[in-house]
Amino acid sequence: MPELPEVEIIAGGLRKTVVGKIIQDIIPVWDKSFENRSSVKLSGQRIESIGRKGKYLIIRLTKTSLIVHLRMTGQILYMNQINKDQLSHIRVKILFNDGSCVLFKDTRKFGRIYHLEDEQSILSKVGIDALDPQINLGYFSEALKKSGMNIKAFLLSQKYISGIGNIYVDESLFRAGIHPASAADKIKGNNAGILYNRIREVLNTAIENMGSTISDYRDTFGNSGNNQNYFKVYQCTGQPCEVCNTPIKKIKLAGRGTHFCPNCQKILK
Numbered sequence: 001m002p003e004l005p006e007v008e009i010i011a012g013g014l015r016k017t018v019v020g021k022i023i024q025d026i027i028p029v030w031d032k033s034f035e036n037r038s039s040v041k042l043s044g045q046r047i048e049s050i051g052r053k054g055k056y057l058i059i060r061l062t063k064t065s066l067i068v069h070l071r072m073t074g075q076i077l078y079m080n081q082i083n084k085d086q087l088s089h090i091r092v093k094i095l096f097n098d099g100s101c102v103l104f105k106d107t108r109k110f111g112r113i114y115h116l117e118d119e120q121s122i123l124s125k126v127g128i129d130a131l132d133p134q135i136n137l138g139y140f141s142e143a144l145k146k147s148g149m150n151i152k153a154f155l156l157s158q159k160y161i162s163g164i165g166n167i168y169v170d171e172s173l174f175r176a177g178i179h180p181a182s183a184a185d186k187i188k189g190n191n192a193g194i195l196y197n198r199i200r201e202v203l204n205t206a207i208e209n210m211g212s213t214i215s216d217y218r219d220t221f222g223n224s225g226n227n228q229n230y231f232k233v234y235q236c237t238g239q240p241c242e243v244c245n246t247p248i249k250k251i252k253l254a255g256r257g258t259h260f261c262p263n264c265q266k267i268l269k
Contacts, residue, residue, distance in 0.1 A: 004163030013220025054162025
């Protein structure tokens with residue numbers, strides 16, 4: 001699933017290409033991929049800005065908004081004109097009056113585009129974005145203190161902090177030297193500060209590397225990311241830890257495959 005870095009790369013591509021364009025039409029090729037919650041017409045509306053909260057992409061129009069959740073295999077592709085050779089698995093077409101378009105490609109059909117007037121009807125329960133300036137060390141430490149969940153589940157929940165998924169939780173915890181089964185409320189003081197900094201470093205580095213392409217992720221122009229080439233633990237099961245040479249282990253935690261070094265990452269008590 002595309003996480004914060006991947007969605008930010010897509011948002012950046014759309015900021016460069018579609019802001020200011022006028023929508024001619026939106027065509028749902030597969031009806032369930034597009035959920036229209038507004039009676040306001042989309043045709044004739046101008047794209048005013050592109051935003052993001054966690055893993056949600058926000059396309060703000062003249063009167064309404066489009067909110068995109070890519071889920072497992074969703075892609076947002078910009079084209080100057082429709083290329084018929086790239087129309088497989090296209091679920092929604094957004095056509096502009098200059099002949100260009102944005103195509104929503106989604107092999108597994110889990111992704112959604114919502115058209116609505118009130119963004120909060122979708123986003124109200126989504127936690128503060130992990131790279132929002134509001135999340136300082138004080139906020140992060142207080143959120144940890146109030147949770148009895150293991151830190152893996154806490155970071156995946158999207159309730160307190162949004163945008164961090166399985167890849168970047170594993171990578172951040174490894175760099176912080178914290179076992180994923182550690183209780184969130186046991187991560188205090190210096191450990192909380194280290195984890196806070198490592199999360200931001202991991203996310204920003206992934207953005208610099210144009211995201212992680214495991215299988216389906218592509219940027220707005222169809223390019224793969226490079227960040228998967230720099231994973232320390234994610235999908236590295238059995239490989240030697242680069243710090244201590246202990247084989248990376250994989251377990252199931254918080255319902256997800258979880259990668260860590262059993263020597264470098266300690267359970268905090």
